[in-house]
Amino acid sequence: MTNSEAILDNAARLRGEVGGNLHDRLTEAIYSDAGAIAGRAVSAGEQTGNLEQKFDRILTSRLWGFPLMILLLTGVFWLTIAGANIPSAMLGELLQGTVYNALHGVAAALNAPWWLSGFWIDGVYLATAWVVSVMLPPMAIFFPLFTLLEDLGYLPRVAFNLDRLFKRAGAHGKQALTMMMGYGCNAAGVVSTRIIDSPRERMIAIVTNNFAICNGRWGTLILIGAIFVGATAPPFMASFIAATSVVAIAILGVIFTLLVSAFLSKTWLKGEASSFSLELPPYRPPQIWQTLYKSIIDRTLIVLKRAVIMAAPAGAVIWLISNINIGEASIATHLISFLNPFGLLIGLNGVILLAYIVAIPANEIVIPTILMLTLNLSKSGLAQTGVMSGIDDDMQIQEVLTGMGGWTLLTGINLLLFSLLHNPCSTTIWTIWQETRSLKWTTISTILPVVLGIAVCLLTATAARLFF
Amino acid sequence: MSHAETAIQCGSCASGCNTAHLAKLGIKTGNWDYVVALAGNPNTGKSTIFNALTGLNQHVGNWAGKTVTRAEGAFTLGGKKFKLVDLPGTYSLLSTSVDEEIARDFVLFGKPDVTVVVADATRLERNLNLVLQILEITDRAVVALNLIDEAGRNNIKVDERSLARDLGVPVVSMAARSGKGVDELLGAIEQVSSGEFQARPHRIKYTDDILENAIDTLATQLHGQFEDLPNARWVALRLLEGDESIINAVQTATLGTVRAANVFPPLVQLEAR
Amino acid sequence: MTLNMLKAGRTATVKGIYSKDTERRRMVDLGILPGTLIENVMASPLGDPVAYRIRSAVIALRREQAELIEVEEEG
Ligand SMILES: Nc1nc2c(ncn2[C@@H]2O[C@H](COP(=O)(O)OP(=O)(O)OP(=O)(O)O)[C@@H](O)[C@H]2O)c(=O)[nH]1
Ligand SMILES: [Mg+2]
Numbered sequence: 001m002t003n004s005e006a007i008l009d010n011a012a013r014l015r016g017e018v019g020g021n022l023h024d025r026l027t028e029a030i031y032s033d034a035g036a037i038a039g040r041a042v043s044a045g046e047q048t049g050n051l052e053q054k055f056d057r058i059l060t061s062r063l064w065g066f067p068l069m070i071l072l073l074t075g076v077f078w079l080t081i082a083g084a085n086i087p088s089a090m091l092g093e094l095l096q097g098t099v100y101n102a103l104h105g106v107a108a109a110l111n112a113p114w115w116l117s118g119f120w121i122d123g124v125y126l127a128t129a130w131v132v133s134v135m136l137p138p139m140a141i142f143f144p145l146f147t148l149l150e151d152l153g154y155l156p157r158v159a160f161n162l163d164r165l166f167k168r169a170g171a172h173g174k175q176a177l178t179m180m181m182g183y184g185c186n187a188a189g190v191v192s193t194r195i196i197d198s199p200r201e202r203m204i205a206i207v208t209n210n211f212a213i214c215n216g217r218w219g220t221l222i223l224i225g226a227i228f229v230g231a232t233a234p235p236f237m238a239s240f241i242a243a244t245s246v247v248a249i250a251i252l253g254v255i256f257t258l259l260v261s262a263f264l265s266k267t268w269l270k271g272e273a274s275s276f277s278l279e280l281p282p283y284r285p286p287q288i289w290q291t292l293y294k295s296i297i298d299r300t301l302i303v304l305k306r307a308v309i310m311a312a313p314a315g316a317v318i319w320l321i322s323n324i325n326i327g328e329a330s331i332a333t334h335l336i337s338f339l340n341p342f343g344l345l346i347g348l349n350g351v352i353l354l355a356y357i358v359a360i361p362a363n364e365i366v367i368p369t370i371l372m373l374t375l376n377l378s379k380s381g382l383a384q385t386g387v388m389s390g391i392d393d394d395m396q397i398q399e400v401l402t403g404m405g406g407w408t409l410l411t412g413i414n415l416l417l418f419s420l421l422h423n424p425c426s427t428t429i430w431t432i433w434q435e436t437r438s439l440k441w442t443t444i445s446t447i448l449p450v451v452l453g454i455a456v457c458l459l460t461a462t463a464a465r466l467f468f
Numbered sequence: 469m470s471h472a473e474t475a476i477q478c479g480s481c482a483s484g485c486n487t488a489h490l491a492k493l494g495i496k497t498g499n500w501d502y503v504v505a506l507a508g509n510p511n512t513g514k515s516t517i518f519n520a521l522t523g524l525n526q527h528v529g530n531w532a533g534k535t536v537t538r539a540e541g542a543f544t545l546g547g548k549k550f551k552l553v554d555l556p557g558t559y560s561l562l563s564t565s566v567d568e569e570i571a572r573d574f575v576l577f578g579k580p581d582v583t584v585v586v587a588d589a590t591r592l593e594r595n596l597n598l599v600l601q602i603l604e605i606t607d608r609a610v611v612a613l614n615l616i617d618e619a620g621r622n623n624i625k626v627d628e629r630s631l632a633r634d635l636g637v638p639v640v641s642m643a644a645r646s647g648k649g650v651d652e653l654l655g656a657i658e659q660v661s662s663g664e665f666q667a668r669p670h671r672i673k674y675t676d677d678i679l680e681n682a683i684d685t686l687a688t689q690l691h692g693q694f695e696d697l698p699n700a701r702w703v704a705l706r707l708l709e710g711d712e713s714i715i716n717a718v719q720t721a722t723l724g725t726v727r728a729a730n731v732f733p734p735l736v737q738l739e740a741r
Numbered sequence: 742m743t744l745n746m747l748k749a750g751r752t753a754t755v756k757g758i759y760s761k762d763t764e765r766r767r768m769v770d771l772g773i774l775p776g777t778l779i780e781n782v783m784a785s786p787l788g789d790p791v792a793y794r795i796r797s798a799v800i801a802l803r804r805e806q807a808e809l810i811e812v813e814e815e816g
Pocket of ligand 2: 515516527528534555556
């Protein structure tokens with residue numbers, strides 16, 4: 001018998017001697033001391049927590065709980081969309097207009113060869129500039145608003161409201177919290193599943209975290225929602241309708257989370273929902289200025305930095321595949337014509353599919369990649385230099401996509417759907433591997449959302465073909 | 469002024485001087501003199517205190533479970549370098565989830581020189597459950613009585629002297645978000661780490677000879693198997709309770725090891741299905 | 742009666758806990774012990790879970806867990 005076995009044997013024997021429910025007895029002893037000590041130290045005056053309780057009863061009431069949640073979310077996106085519009089246009093004019101032209105001016109003055117200025121200015125610089133002007137303004141508005149809600153203490157209330165649905169899906173109540181962490185970043189969301197103690201339910205939370213739209217995707221949704229969906233509404237309603245379309249996609253994400261969780265609970269991860277306890281903290285008045293400062297410095301700029309780091313090489317790759325020819329046409333053209341039939345079948349196109357492949361390291365670069373590929377493809381129709389300089393606001397983006405890219409409302413809507421339902425970014429995949437150490441589950445988490453995305457897009461495309 | 473003088477002065481000054489000597493070192497945590505752990509119930513302001521002392525930007529949020537990994541930072545005070553470890557929140561040392569396990573393992577087996585237990589002044593009784601559990605295993609502890617501003621708003625007064633007398637360790641009232649009490653906390657950390665403060669921590673009396681004997685027997689046996697296992701008595705109690713995770717750790721001889729910050733049991737149990 | 746039967750706004754004293762193992766430990770660690778006062782603060786929109794005040798903290802429990810806590814309502 002080894003030493004360890006001897007210890008455990010002895011422990012089992014002694015356990016019988018000391019009697020059952022030892023943990024209860026120990027905790028009772030501790031709490032009785034705690035009660036006495038607290039009793040001596042604490043003197044409570046009149047309680048004043050009534051206002052807070054009233055507030056809470058409304059936010060979680062049968063009647064108002066869900067409508068208020070949706071209203072709040074719509075409000076956040078409406079503010080983001082309406083507020084980001086003008087700064088986005090200004091940044092676009094500066095970065096894709098003034099600075100871009102100036103750089104080309106310098107290159108021309110230095111007699112730089114076309115491929116050198118092309119690679120650096122039309123490739124690396126332009127992709128970076130696009131990421132900044134498309135992503136920065138919405139992030140700088142969305143993050144602080146979300147952080148304010150988090151500091152106020154609203155997140156656990158959302159989990160409280162949604163728990164019944166998660167229970168029905170055989171999932172853990174705290175999965176709603178990990179989902180909300182996913183709204184910032186899916187990699188962070190996957191790590192946050194550590195708060196779920198049942199391994200089964202934790203795995204469900206990891207696999208479905210990708211249905212929480214991360215910051216790299218909000219930008220795509222907001223832009224496409226604005227130029228394809230918002231634009232169909234009268235101008236004064238446009239921001240609101242655009243916000244509604246973004247919220248609809250977010251809610252669809254919650255629905256997919258629940259459906260896939262339920263599916264997993266009935267198949268590979270069979271089991272009943274385990275118990276849970278969730279503390280609802282008091283509402284705390286957020287420190288508005290500190291929150292603004294911190295979420296801009298700490299989150300927006302860090303996320304933007306990551307996006308820029310990913311965008312620069314992506315810009316280089318895009319420029320290279322658009323300018324290196326194999327036979328008659330560029331590599332990009334070959335790739336896109338190869339992907340196009342399938343893309344069109346599911347209501348997207350080859351450019352979008354290629355963009356999603358280029359953007360595996362970071363979702364942030366989807367829109368810039370789509371725009372650059374679309375423009376490069378039809379470059380023949382444009383002057384060699386100043387390709388992008390004309391595009392600096394949303395409406396011009398729409399003209400490029402519909403005019404040169406041949407996009408329709410269906411393409412826009414399916415891009416919204418595909419943005420929700422596709423593989424996680426490479427950082428998230430790596431994190432899933434780190435947390436689970438399971439090849440099987442890392443693969444499932446990666447493949448499942450793309451398969452769903454293709455299926456859903458095929459469905460809407462077929463429906464559109466049948467009915468319109 | 470020599471370091472020794474600084475230390476004495478800081479230990480005895482009410483406010484305004486520790487922060488003057490505090491150098492926030494961010495993540496430069498090499499070559500420390502002391503390791504300080506930040507433990508406590510979830511959502512009590514541990515990460516807020518961590519940020520105040522290290523100048524780092526550990527995420528904080530108003531919900532239980534924001535921090536799920538171990539975060540490290542550093543500061544110097546009175547010429548000594550302190551490594552500060554922010555831990556996930558936990559209701560007790562009996563972990564049920566991975567984040568709680570990370571906290572428990574560090575408090576029990578990470579051999580911190582000082583354990584700062586952050587307690588929520590508005591829910592003192594519940595918070596004392598963990599404080600008392602930690603005082604069972606260490607006498608180098610400081611209680612940071614945080615959220616004192618919120619307690620004030622709710623007309624709750626906490627007599628920190630009565631608390632300090634009962635607990636036998638320094639108790640510091642704080643409102644970490646606005647920086648109140650940070651100086652006093654630093655003073656207390658310094659005194660406890662240098663051994664200047666002699667703690668007489670509160671210990672629970674089980675008044676049960678059979679139990680005491682059983683604990684002694686097992687603790688001796690454990691020391692034989694796991695040589696420098698800290699807190700063998702605590703482990704013995706868990707074995708008597710039949711705690712699965714501790715029984716496992718004894719079986720696999722991994723007891724007392726603290727895993728690297730982001731490595732923990734993979735979820736492969738599921739693969740077996 | 743059991744805790745899930747307690748009406749909103751009412752307070753009861755814990756008489757016993759029937760949950761087992763990990764779940765029992767978690768309940769006990771939150772301070773749910775014989776003699777503890779528990780108030781039903783509010784139900785979530787779909788009726789389950791319910792938030793209870795336990796030793797000044799507000800904690801949401803699912804019905805299945807509340808069913809395992811025996812209580813006696815305060816007069
Ligand atoms: N009013 C007030 N709020 C505080 C104080 N300290 C922290 N907070 C707030 O309390 C909340 C929790 O703070 P954290 O520092 O994230 O708490 P934590 O203990 O690290 O939480 P976990 O990591 O979840 O265990 C945040 O919203 C803080 O802004 C304080 O002294 N006064
Ligand atoms: Mg924390």
